[in-house]
Amino acid sequence: MADEKERSSGEIPRPEPKGPILPTTNSDAEKSQPPKSPVHPAFYVITWISLSSSVILFNKWILDTLDFRYPVILTTYHLTFATVATQLMARYTTLLDGRKSVKMTGRVYLRAIVPIGLFFSLSLICGNLTYLYLSVAFIQMIKATTPVAVLLSSWAMGLAPPNMRQLLNVSAIVVGVVVASFGEIKFVWIGFLYQLGGLLFEAIRLNLVQALLSSAEYKMDPLVSLYYFAPICAAMNGAVALIWEVPKVSMGEVYNVGLFTFFLNGMCAFLLNVSVVFLIGKTSAVIMTLCGVLKDVLLVLASMAIWGTPISGLQAFGYTIALGGMIYYKLGLESIKTYAGEVGRHWAEFGATRPALRKVVVIGAVLLFIFVLFSGLAPTYAPEYNPSQYLAGAAEKVGVSS
Structure with a gap:
């Protein structure tokens, strides 16, 4: 009887639905989902790497190749350009609407923004002064120690407790940069000290920014940060430039660079800050870390190609160690x-x-x-060959005067 019930129940056809068949997906839910961006994230990565590399190479070209040896004036111009551009964007675009959620008061500006702006100015001044003495390739190698400077300065400022394991993790970066420094062919002490100063000021600035942004009411993207920092930095750098460089610069040197070249340089520096906002929004911190390493390598290669910067084998070996240590510190072994x-x-x-x-x-x-x-690595075994002396000797033997 049970078997008959099972067979008969299996033979009963399912009734056809009387009403309309319902859709298998929720159309309202699909409409509520944001549309996918038509631009691939790789576009933002390529744009950021291109602009970041271009700014560094552009500055080196103006300060060194075009012999406009006034880095403070150039930095002041960049910050003035950024101040005007962010003010216009705040009034006519929505890219800076994030500033409306920041509870910025006069007291907060004096207590937090002004000190950060001071160290930002000092890092920019020292960073641009370095281009007068060192190659772009060697500068990028020294910049690999930025995580070490940030870590040590955070301990000194009491923002984080000392951690010997972290110090051990970044030791490979220090070893690599030391090896690269020993391998540097055109080592200039004053340029090296300027670069170390720039790293120190930048590390202090990053720690101050992190302390400021630890509160949810002061969350800012890089473009909003530039909106607040650019005016005070431009004023500070301008004061230094008035005392240090403006009395020495001539309009002939400005015209030698060209007003249009200055405009392109300022626009390139500003667009770099805009590209950072999109890169952060479309990618992850891991992608930014790897992109930074790739950018540094490309800059070294570009410096070799444009200015013929010599890179020794020892220097390349040390830089490889430093890059490996930086990736390990920022990403972790897992x-x-x-x-x-x-x-x-x-x-x-x-x-x-x-x-x-x-x-x-x-x-x-x-x-x-x-x-x-x-x-x-290959040494030069043969002395420099000059065929003119041998041709002159042969001509003298056959009685032909040169």
Whole structure:
């Protein structure tokens, strides 16, 4: 009887629905979801790397190649340009609407913004002074120690308790930069000290900003921060420039650079701050860390290509250690293992789908490594060859006067 019930129940057809068939998805929920951005995040990454590299190379070109040796005036111009641009954007665009949620008062401005602006100005002045003495490549190598300076200054300022494990984690960065400094061919002490000063001031500024932003009522994106910091920084730098550089500069030196060149330089520096806002909003902190490392490497290569900056093998070795230490400190071992596994999986898939192209990439990378290694490490065994003396000797033997 039970078997008959089971068979008969299985043979009963399901009744057809009398009403309309309901959709399987919630159309209202789909409408409420924000539309996907038509721009790929890679666009923001490429834009930020391009603008960040361009500003550094642009400044080096103006201060060194065009012989406009007034870094404080150039920095004051950048900050004045940023002040005017952010004021206009606050009035005619929505990009700075985030400032409306910041409870900024006169007391907060004097107690927090002014000190941060002071150290921001000092870091910019020292950073631009460095371009007068050191190569872009070596400057980027020294900048790898920024996490170390931030860590040590946070301990000194009482913002964080000393942690020997953290200090051990960043020790590889210090070792790498020390090795790179020993390998630097054109080492200038005054430029090196200016760069260390710039790193120290920048580290103090970052710690002050972190202390300010630890409260939810002062959360600011980089563009809103520039809106508040640019005016006070421009005033401070302008006061230094009036005493230090304005009496020495001539209009001939300004016209030698060109007013349009100055405008492009200021626009490039300002657009860099705008690109940072979009990069933070569209990517993650991990992507920003890796992009920063990639940007530094590209800057070193660009410096070698544009100015013929010599890079020794010892210097390249030390910089590689510093970059590896910086990635380890910012990401951590577990994150590095995770991303390394992802890279390995994608590399294996690439080899399975395009084996010939993968072989070409491997061979090209090996050849490039060998070329860079031997061009940096190989000593010069032969003296400089000058054929004119041998030609003159041969001409004298055959009785021909030169």
